[in-house]
Amino acid sequence: MARSSVLSSALRVEPKKAERESAAKVARAVRGRSRSFTLLLPDGTPVPLPGALVEVLRASADEMADGHAVTVLPSEVSLTPAEAAELLGLSRPFVARLLDEGEIPSERLPRSRHRRVLLSDVLAFQAKRERRKEGRRRIAAAVEEADLPY
Structure with missing residues (x-):
């Protein structure tokens, strides 16, 4: 069965072997710690990540570390x-x-x-x-x- 238009237009990320290992490292780093993380942009600018975004990162990293694809869709769709x-x-x-x-x-x-x-x-x-x-x-x-x- 072909994927529907809404589901096929969603961002879907299938982890490769090396990405699974990196995702596991990220999941371990984020799990159980304070929700205060900072993203360092390529130009060196630090950007504090909101707690909700850290939670999305943790959940996505957990799934990718287990080899599962992750699909991103707004829940209001x-x-x-x-x-x-x-x-x-x-x-x-x-x-x-x-x-x-x-x-x-x-x-x-x-x-x-x-x-x-x-x-x-x-x-x-x-x-x-x-x-x-x-x-x-x-x-x-x-x-x-x-x-x-x-």
């Missing part, structure tokens, strides 16, 4: 249901049902039957789904540990 489905790894009809049921907020376009979904809402749904999945794993582990039938 608006997606079609098909793009949301692609991002979630779900079918478009299933995502349409989630939209109909209000599981993922959406907005209908004026004088149209088409809908748009905010990336931030898709990511919030994905995080909620992961938390539920982790809860089910914990329950199953507790049942198994207690040697209860299920």
Whole structure:
């Protein structure tokens, strides 16, 4: 399946082997330290980095160190249901049902039957789904540990 226009136009960085090692060094340097870092520009000018940017750097460096590609998109970007489905790894009809049921907020376009979904809402749904999945794993582990039938 071809990548959608919003996702294909996003900045996507796939780390090479040498970059993975550098990313790991950056992740270690940033992790657990104060959020005060300064970027030294090529002309020697120091620029203090805001804490939010340091957090983005840490998260990106962690993922790249693990060999994962990193995609940069603003969370306010608006997606079609098909793009949301692609991002979630779900079918478009299933995502349409989630939209109909209000599981993922959406907005209908004026004088149209088409809908748009905010990336931030898709990511919030994905995080909620992961938390539920982790809860089910914990329950199953507790049942198994207690040697209860299920």
